[in-house]
Amino acid sequence: MAEKRDQWLGRRRMHLRLRFLQGESTGSYVTRLAARNNRPTEEVLWSMGTGPVPVDPQYTEMYVSRYARERLATLAGHTVAEMQERLIGLRDEFLMDKDAKDDWEWPWDTRAGYIVQACSLCAARRGTRSPAWLILPDPWQVCLRHRRWTDNSRSTDPPYVDLSELAEVVRAQQRLNRVRKRLGPAGRWVFADACSVLVRSGYLEDPAQTKQWGVLAAQLGEQRVRPLAQLSRLSLLT
Structure with a gap:
C-alpha cells in the first residue's frame, strides 16, 4: 500500500x-x-x-x-x-x-x-x-451435542430449530458424518448424489405442502424448511 x-x-x-x-x-x-x-x-x-x-x-x-x-x-x-x-x-x-x-x-x-x-x-x-x-x-x-439446526438465512428469528422432536434429522447427520469420515471430501459428493436421487424420484415434495413440515414452513418460511425436510429423508438412504 x-x-x-x-x-x-x-x-x-x-x-x-x-x-x-x-x-x-x-x-x-x-x-x-x-x-x-x-x-x-x-x-x-x-x-x-x-x-x-x-x-x-x-x-x-x-x-x-x-x-x-x-x-x-x-x-x-x-x-x-x-x-x-x-x-x-x-x-x-x-x-x-x-x-x-x-x-x-x-x-x-x-x-x-x-x-x-x-x-x-x-x-x-x-x-x-x-x-x-x-x-x-x-x-x-x-449441532449434535445440543440437537439444534442453524442455517445461512441470516435471520435470528428464531436463531435455531430445536431438533428434539426431529430425530430423523439428527440420525441423518450422524450417518452423513460417518460417510464423510470414511470418504473425506468425496463424502460431500455422495450426499449431493443422494439428494439428486430423491429429487428426481419425486420423493422430496415441497415441504410447505406436506403435513409433517407444513406448520414449520409456515413459521420459518419454505426456503428455511426445505433443507431440513431433505436431510430428514436422507436418513432412509445414507
Missing part, C-alpha cells in the same frame, strides 16, 4: 484473549474480540490498518490484507499460522490483492462457503454470549 504506516499500530496484544470457535468467520472473530475487550469494533479495526466501517458479521465475511492479518494476530495474541489454522478467511488464498487501497473489505458474497449462525450453547461453552457466525461448506449446521 502506498501510504506510510504507523510502525507501532497494532503491535501490542489486547488485554483479554478470545477462545476460538471451530469454523468461525473472520468478521465474527474480530467483532467478538472487540466486545471481549470492551472496545468498539471500529477501534480494533483501526489498529489493523485502514478500511471501510464494519458490517454486521451475520451478513457477510470480512477479508483482510496480509498487513492486517499480521496486526490481527498480534492483537489476538496468536501467531499468523495459528490464526490461519483456526480462521479459514485468513488463509493465503483469501487475502486481498496486494495493490488494494484498504486493509479489509466486507463483500456481500463470501468467497467460499456460507455464513451460518453458530449454536449459541456451543458458543457459550467457549466464553461468548453474543451471536457468533461460521463459514461452512454447507448452508446449514446440525
Whole structure:
C-alpha cells in the first residue's frame, strides 16, 4: 500500500484473549474480540490498518490484507499460522490483492462457503454470549451435542430449530458424518448424489405442502424448511 504506516499500530496484544470457535468467520472473530475487550469494533479495526466501517458479521465475511492479518494476530495474541489454522478467511488464498487501497473489505458474497449462525450453547461453552457466525461448506449446521439446526438465512428469528422432536434429522447427520469420515471430501459428493436421487424420484415434495413440515414452513418460511425436510429423508438412504 502506498501510504506510510504507523510502525507501532497494532503491535501490542489486547488485554483479554478470545477462545476460538471451530469454523468461525473472520468478521465474527474480530467483532467478538472487540466486545471481549470492551472496545468498539471500529477501534480494533483501526489498529489493523485502514478500511471501510464494519458490517454486521451475520451478513457477510470480512477479508483482510496480509498487513492486517499480521496486526490481527498480534492483537489476538496468536501467531499468523495459528490464526490461519483456526480462521479459514485468513488463509493465503483469501487475502486481498496486494495493490488494494484498504486493509479489509466486507463483500456481500463470501468467497467460499456460507455464513451460518453458530449454536449459541456451543458458543457459550467457549466464553461468548453474543451471536457468533461460521463459514461452512454447507448452508446449514446440525449441532449434535445440543440437537439444534442453524442455517445461512441470516435471520435470528428464531436463531435455531430445536431438533428434539426431529430425530430423523439428527440420525441423518450422524450417518452423513460417518460417510464423510470414511470418504473425506468425496463424502460431500455422495450426499449431493443422494439428494439428486430423491429429487428426481419425486420423493422430496415441497415441504410447505406436506403435513409433517407444513406448520414449520409456515413459521420459518419454505426456503428455511426445505433443507431440513431433505436431510430428514436422507436418513432412509445414507
